[in-house]
Amino acid sequence: MIRIRLGSRGLGGVRFAVSPVGSAKDLLRLVGNSPGTLTPAWRARVTEALARHRLGLLAVVGGGGPLGYAPDFIRPEPPASLTDIDTGLHQIATTPHERIRYELEEAVNGHAWDPGSGRPAPTRLLRALDRGEEHFAHRLADEMSRFWHTALESSWPAIRARLEADVAARASEIVRCGLGETLNGLAPNLEWRDGELVVHFRTESIHQLTLDADAVILTPSVFVDWALFCAGEPPGTPAPRTPLIVYPAAQVDCLPPARESSLIGATRQKLLAELGQPRTTTEVARRLYLSPATVSYHLQILHRAGLVSRARRSREVLYQRTGG
Structure with a gap:
């Protein structure tokens, strides 16, 4: 004990x-x-x-x-x-x-x-x-x-x-x-x-x-x-x-790959809609009138869930919705 x-x-x-x-x-x-x-x-x-x-x-x-x-x-x-x-x-x-x-x-x-x-x-x-x-x-x-x-x-x-x-x-x-x-x-x-x-x-x-x-x-x-x-x-x-x-770990519901807004939330649904093409955190923040910190937080969660990909271009990191 x-x-x-x-x-x-x-x-x-x-x-x-x-x-x-x-x-x-x-x-x-x-x-x-x-x-x-x-x-x-x-x-x-x-x-x-x-x-x-x-x-x-x-x-x-x-x-x-x-x-x-x-x-x-x-x-x-x-x-x-x-x-x-x-x-x-x-x-x-x-x-x-x-x-x-x-x-x-x-x-x-x-x-x-x-x-x-x-x-x-x-x-x-x-x-x-x-x-x-x-x-x-x-x-x-x-x-x-x-x-x-x-x-x-x-x-x-x-x-x-x-x-x-x-x-x-x-x-x-x-x-x-x-x-x-x-x-x-x-x-x-x-x-x-x-x-x-x-x-x-x-x-x-x-x-x-x-x-x-x-x-x-x-x-x-x-x-x-x-x-x-x-x-x-x-x-x-x-x-x-x-x-x-x-x-x-308990058997709890995890975020699925499906993109229903009821599971993802309105803010993350809007982020995914903006990421049909590669964009930086700053670009997404400007388009959605959100702070870069808020956008970065949600992008990290979406990336870990496999819903967005990211790639580095020079000094920038570009995010894009997986599957186009």
Whole structure:
């Protein structure tokens, strides 16, 4: 059981984030711990990606050991509500050396692999560590990049739409029901009680930890069915991170590719009508008598939903409605 004690300051620091690297880590964890829960198509795709690119080190670190723990530094702390894959890969590659040493020592000495059980850490992992933390981090970032582009990139727009829809639904629920009730509904093993956010494990004897925190990051995932606790540590931990909880994304309606104004909204419908030919943000703003900031905000959402494309011309970015 993990108890995260949040005072008024901590409650003010609760935020939601969507992470492409985090989703890749969750997928690797499933492959390493319970591949039978993946659909045959996903299982084949992941197996092919790991084998074709020889991503053995990533499979070992991301999948975790027989005791279940997987080092958290390959799931970097999301710096914003939505981060791109390149930001996450850069964070992995530049992980502080002391953080890598701390997490891998914890894994090798018992959290993931029990040296006394006859199931010690894999030789592949130990040999990679022999070349130093910097080499280790860069190699994992490179392997994660290849895994992402082979196994996840093509499905990411649909996954991201579902994750963003989940976060939007949680925000609406907070407005209607309050933060406490929303937290209690995130996962069956997550509860808010007496000023604490509590994460229960399937086997409660695995780990017991109580933390005082000024913030918590909540990130949805399509590859988990229970809440997972990541990266929160007691005082004195090298390069400490904000406690992060992964929870199962709800089955909520996502923005579909259809362009009905009832789903898209009047402003975005007008934007799409103007983008039959390539236009800049400034051009659209001038034609619709809107501020460039407002237009930019809506264009980003339409682009993520696959409804508009964008291309750079010199110093300008041109947007155009997909399909003409």
